[in-house]
Amino acid sequence: xxxxxxxxxxxxxxxxxxxxxxxxxxxxxxxxxxxxxxxxxxxxxxxxxxxxxxxxxxxxxxxxxxxxxxxxxxxxxxxxxxxxxxxxxxxxxxxxxxxxxxxxxxxxxxxxxxxxxxxxxxxxxxxxxxxxxxxxxxxxxxxxxxxxxxxxxxxxxxxxxxxxxxxxxxxxxxxxxxxxxxxxxxxxxxxxxxxxxxxxxxxxxxxxxxxxxxxxxxxxxxxxxxxxxxxxxxxxxxxxxxxxxxxxxxxxxxxxxxxxxxxxxxxxxxxxxxxxxxxxxxxxxxxxxxxxxxxxxxxxxxxxxxxxxxxxxxxxxxxxxxxxxxxxxxxxxxxxxxxxxxxxxxxxxxxxxxx
Amino acid sequence: xxxxxxxxxxxxxxxxxxxxxxxxxxxxxxxxxxxxxxxxxxxxxxxxxxxxxxxxxxxxxxxxxxxxxxxxxxxxxxxxxxxxxxxxxxxxxxxxxxxxxxxxxxxxxxxxxxxxxxxxxxxxxxxxxxxxxxxxxxxxxxxxxxxxxxxxxxxxxxxxxxxxxxxxxxxxxxxxxxxxxxxxxxxxxxxxxxxxxxxxxxxxxxxxxxxxxxxxxxxxxxxxxxxxxxxxxxxxxxxxxxxxxxxxxxxxxxxxxxxxxxxxxxxxxxxxxxxxxxxxxxxxxxxxxxxxxxxxxxxxxxxxxxxxxxxxxxxxxxxxxxxxx
Ligand SMILES: Cc1ncc(C[n+]2csc(CCOP(=O)(O)OP(=O)(O)O)c2C)c(N)n1
Numbered sequence: 001x002x003x004x005x006x007x008x009x010x011x012x013x014x015x016x017x018x019x020x021x022x023x024x025x026x027x028x029x030x031x032x033x034x035x036x037x038x039x040x041x042x043x044x045x046x047x048x049x050x051x052x053x054x055x056x057x058x059x060x061x062x063x064x065x066x067x068x069x070x071x072x073x074x075x076x077x078x079x080x081x082x083x084x085x086x087x088x089x090x091x092x093x094x095x096x097x098x099x100x101x102x103x104x105x106x107x108x109x110x111x112x113x114x115x116x117x118x119x120x121x122x123x124x125x126x127x128x129x130x131x132x133x134x135x136x137x138x139x140x141x142x143x144x145x146x147x148x149x150x151x152x153x154x155x156x157x158x159x160x161x162x163x164x165x166x167x168x169x170x171x172x173x174x175x176x177x178x179x180x181x182x183x184x185x186x187x188x189x190x191x192x193x194x195x196x197x198x199x200x201x202x203x204x205x206x207x208x209x210x211x212x213x214x215x216x217x218x219x220x221x222x223x224x225x226x227x228x229x230x231x232x233x234x235x236x237x238x239x240x241x242x243x244x245x246x247x248x249x250x251x252x253x254x255x256x257x258x259x260x261x262x263x264x265x266x267x268x269x270x271x272x273x274x275x276x277x278x279x280x281x282x283x284x285x286x287x288x289x290x291x292x293x294x295x296x297x298x299x300x301x302x303x304x305x306x307x308x309x310x311x312x313x314x315x316x317x318x319x320x321x322x323x324x325x326x327x328x329x330x331x332x333x334x335x336x337x338x339x340x341x342x343x344x345x346x347x348x349x350x351x352x353x354x355x
Numbered sequence: 356x357x358x359x360x361x362x363x364x365x366x367x368x369x370x371x372x373x374x375x376x377x378x379x380x381x382x383x384x385x386x387x388x389x390x391x392x393x394x395x396x397x398x399x400x401x402x403x404x405x406x407x408x409x410x411x412x413x414x415x416x417x418x419x420x421x422x423x424x425x426x427x428x429x430x431x432x433x434x435x436x437x438x439x440x441x442x443x444x445x446x447x448x449x450x451x452x453x454x455x456x457x458x459x460x461x462x463x464x465x466x467x468x469x470x471x472x473x474x475x476x477x478x479x480x481x482x483x484x485x486x487x488x489x490x491x492x493x494x495x496x497x498x499x500x501x502x503x504x505x506x507x508x509x510x511x512x513x514x515x516x517x518x519x520x521x522x523x524x525x526x527x528x529x530x531x532x533x534x535x536x537x538x539x540x541x542x543x544x545x546x547x548x549x550x551x552x553x554x555x556x557x558x559x560x561x562x563x564x565x566x567x568x569x570x571x572x573x574x575x576x577x578x579x580x581x582x583x584x585x586x587x588x589x590x591x592x593x594x595x596x597x598x599x600x601x602x603x604x605x606x607x608x609x610x611x612x613x614x615x616x617x618x619x620x621x622x623x624x625x626x627x628x629x630x631x632x633x634x635x636x637x638x639x640x641x642x643x644x645x646x647x648x649x650x651x652x653x654x655x656x657x658x659x660x661x662x663x664x665x666x667x668x669x670x671x672x673x674x675x676x677x678x679x680x
Contacts, residue, residue: 117655117660136444137413200385205410329658347651353669
C-alpha cells in the first residue's frame with residue numbers, strides 16, 4: 001500500500017508535511033523508517049551543508065570561488081532527497097545542486113574547482129554516479145530521462161533523479177522529459193525544488209497551474225507536492241518514487257515547496273523583488289531547526305552537536321578550498337589537447353600561438 | 356549631450372523607441388520588475404507598464420516563438436535572451452522561424468524582431484555565459500547580426516535594429532556595459548546597419564575588429580605606433596551584412612590586414628572576412644591576412660580566459676608577421 005496519496009488533482013493541493021515546524025510528527029503514515037544513526041547522519045549533513053554554504057558565500061566574495069548559487073533553506077530537499085537514494089542511483093543536478101553531488105560522492109575540492117572554472121572539477125571519479133552541474137536550465141532533465149532509459153534497457157534496478165527549480169519547470173525540455181518518461185515508463189524522478197523564485201521572477205509569473213505537481217497528469221506519470229522544508233516528507237516521497245521506479249512502475253514528479261534564504265547568486269540583490277516579512281516567515285520554517293527540535297526531543301541531538309559539526313565543516317571546507325587552490329592551473333595547450341581523442345593537426349598548430 | 360555608459364545607452368534606445376512606437380514591446384526572463392540581471396531594462400516596466408515590458412516564464416523557445424507571433428501581428432518585439440549560451444534553446448525560433456518568415460510567406464509576414472543578448476569573455480562569468488556565437492548566427496540567411504563597441508553606436512544601432520523590418524541579433528559585450536562613458540545624443544538618431552566604422556586611421560596595416568576587440572586592437576595600435584607602425588582600425592559594427600567596401604578600401608591603402616575576433620578561430624567571421632578580401636582585393640595584398648582569435652576549444656570559463664582571449668600582445672605579433680612577410 002502506498003504511504004503517499006497520489007491522485008489526479010483538479011484543485012489546489014496542500015504540500016504534504018510529516019514534521020510540523022514545532023518538530024512534531026503530524027503524518028505518521030508518511031513517516032520514513034530510519035534508525036537513530038541515520039537520523040543523526042541526516043542532521044549532520046544538513047548542518048554541514050549550511051555551514052559550507054556560509055563559507056562558500058564568503059569565499060565567493062573573496063574571489064576564491066567562481067560562480068556559486070547559495071543553498072541555505074534548501075537543505076531538507078537537497079540532503080533528504082539524496083539520502084533516500086542508493087549509491088548506484090544517478091544524480092543529474094542543476095547549478096545549485098552541489099550538495100547532492102557531494103553527498104553522492106563528488107569530492108568537495110572538485111566542486112570548488114568546477115566553480116572556479118577548472119576542468120578537473122568536472123572529472124567525476126569512477127563509481128560516483130553524478131553529472132556535473134548543469135547551466136542550461138532543463139537539459140539535465142532529458143539526460144536523466146536518457147540515463148533511466150539505459151537502466152531500463154540494461155535491466156538494472158537503478159534510478160535516475162533530475163533536479164530543477166520552479167523556473168525549470170517552464171522549459172520545453174521539462175515537458176519533453178516528462179512525456180518520454182511516461183511513454184517509456186522510465187525509472188526516473190523529476191525533483192522540482194520550488195523555492196518561489198526563478199532569479200527574480202515569482203512563482204505566480206512562472207505558471208498559472210495550481211501546482212507543478214499537476215504537470216505530471218498530462219505526462220501520465222505520478223505527481224506529488226510536498227513540504228520541502230520537512231526532511232521526512234522529502235525522504236518519504238523520494239524513497240517511494242525510487243521504489244516504484246525500481247519495480248518498473250515508472251516515473252514520478254515531486255514538487256518540493258521550499259525557499260532559498262539567500263539571493264539567487266552572489267551578484268543578485270533579493271531585496272529588489274522580495275520583502276523582509278516574507279523572508280522572516282520562511283525562516284520560521286527553517287528545515288534545520290525544525291528537524292533539530294524533533295531530534296532534541298528524542299535525545300539524539302544537542303546544541304553542542306550543532307556547534308561541533310559546524311567546526312568540523314569549517315575545517316573541512318578550509319582544507320578542501322586549499323586543496324583546490326593547489327591544483328595546477330589549466331593551460332591552453334592542455335585545453336587544446338582535451339578537445340579530441342587525438343589532437344588534429346590544425347589544433348596542434350594553434351598551440352604555437354599560446355607559448 | 357549626456358554622458359552614458361553602454362548599458363545606459365542601450366536602455367535609452369529602448370526608452371526612445373517604446374515612447375515613439377506603441378508597437379514596440381520588451382520581454383524576457385527577469386526583464387520587468389528589476390530590469391534584468393544587468394539592469395539594462397531597469398525602470399522601463401515602471402514607465403511603460405506590464406503590457407509593454409513583460410517578465411516571461413523561463414522558456415527561451417517560447418520567448419523566440421512569441422516574438423515571431425507578435426511580429427506577424429505587426430508588433431516590434433525586443434526579446435531578451437538572458438545570456439548567449441541560452442540562445443540554443445531558442446535557435447529554432449530565431450534561425451528557422453524568424454529568419455525565414457519573409458521568404459516562406461512571400462513577404463506577407465516579416466519578423467521585425469530584435470533578439471538582444473549579453474555575451475563576451477573576460478568577466479569571470481559562469482560556464483556558457485560568455486561564448487561568442489556570432490558566426491553561427493551570421494551564417495543563417497535572413498537575420499542581421501549587430502555588435503556595438505561603444506555607447507554612441509550602441510544606441511544608434513539599436514534604434515536602427517528596432518526599426519528594421521527583419522530580425523536582428525543584437526549582441527552586447529559584457530565587458531563593455533560599464534567600461535566607459537561617452538557622449539550620447541538625447542532623443543532619436545540611428546547608426547546605419549551594414550556600415551563599418553574606421554575608428555583609427557593608419558597607413559601600414561588594417562586591423563579588422565568588432566565589439567570588445569576594437570579596444571584590444573586600439574591598445575595594440577598604441578604600442579605599434581611606438582615602433583613606427585601605423586595601424587588603421589576598422590570596427591565592423593554589423594557582421595551581417597558585412598561592410599566589405601570599407602574593408603577593401605582600407606586594404607587598398609595599407610596592403611596588409613589582420614582580423615581579430617574573440618570567437619574560436621575556424622569557420623567564423625574572421626574566416627568570412629578573409630575569404631571576401633581574397634575575392635575582391637587579393638592583388639592589393641602584400642602578405643596573407645592573419646587571424647587573431649580564440650583557439651578551437653571549448654571556451655574555458657573563468658580559469659584561463661585571460662590568456663585564451665585575444666590580447667594586445669597577440670595582435671602585435673600578428674601585425675609584425677604581416678609587416679615582415
Ligand atoms: C536555458 C537557460 N535559460 C536561462 C538561464 C539563466 N538562469 C540561471 S538560473 C535561472 C533561474 C532558475 O530558476 P529555478 O529553475 O526556479 O531554479 P532556482 O534558481 O530557483 O533554484 C535563470 C533564468 C539558464 N541558466 N539557462
